[in-house]
């Protein structure tokens with residue numbers, strides 16, 4: 001059974017960072033229900049989950065994807081581009097190490113958020129801009145190139161993270177809502193989707209795509225392409241620039 005790391009929301013979630021959107025009040029009770037529904041969707045589709053111990057003092061800690069990049073047997077522990085989020089990494093590192101992963105770390109002056117890293121087979125696109133800097137990308141390249149990965153920097157200015165702009169379908173096609181993609185030509189193959197949140201999919205296996213309820217037209221498009229959307233409402237996390245990808249880290253070994 002494949003495993004995903006998850007992390008329970010902090011009671012201070014509503015104080016999470018917002019950068020590119022207006023702050024809107026977050027309903028903590030609803031967020032907690034939506035988080036449970038997200039976890040239930042993983043379980044329903046055959047995933048087991050391992051919880052990273054929660055960290056109350058970090059409002060954004062639920063966005064566990066940002067703490068690491070997992071490739072092969074290696075977990076590269078990120079160094080958050082936002083100071084406020086640096087403390088999230090330690091417990092995430094312990095949890096993934098306990099799953100048997102070898103550990104490397106992004107170190108000063110490098111910064112990198114897992115949300116900036118899109119892996120498509122051995123091709124690894126890394127968004128450079130808001131949270132991830134050139135030194136962080138270089139350190140990731142040093143860690144992953146010996147494993148055969150091709151790490152490619154791409155610009156990110158219009159949104160928080162690369163994966164706020166694009167993710168990929170199981171066949172490797174990069175999908176994005178074009179007004180928010182800095183450079184669609186940076187990707188080997190690109191297809192546009194009709195909604196911002198339609199650009200965010202988590203591959204659950206067997207052509208199932210976990211996606212947000214806020215992108216119904218994109219879900220229809222994916223269904224026409226032969227995929228099965230698994231839809232969850234994550235409105236409270238979207239208010240903090242979170243999307244379906246950020247709420248878990250899938251472990252593939």
Ligand SMILES: NC(=O)NCCC[C@H](N)C(=O)O
Pocket residue numbers: 016017018019060063065066082085114115116160161163164240241242243245246
């Ligand atoms: N990977 C992601 O897209 N993470 C979302 C992080 C949102 C959080 N409010 C932040 O600004 O860091």
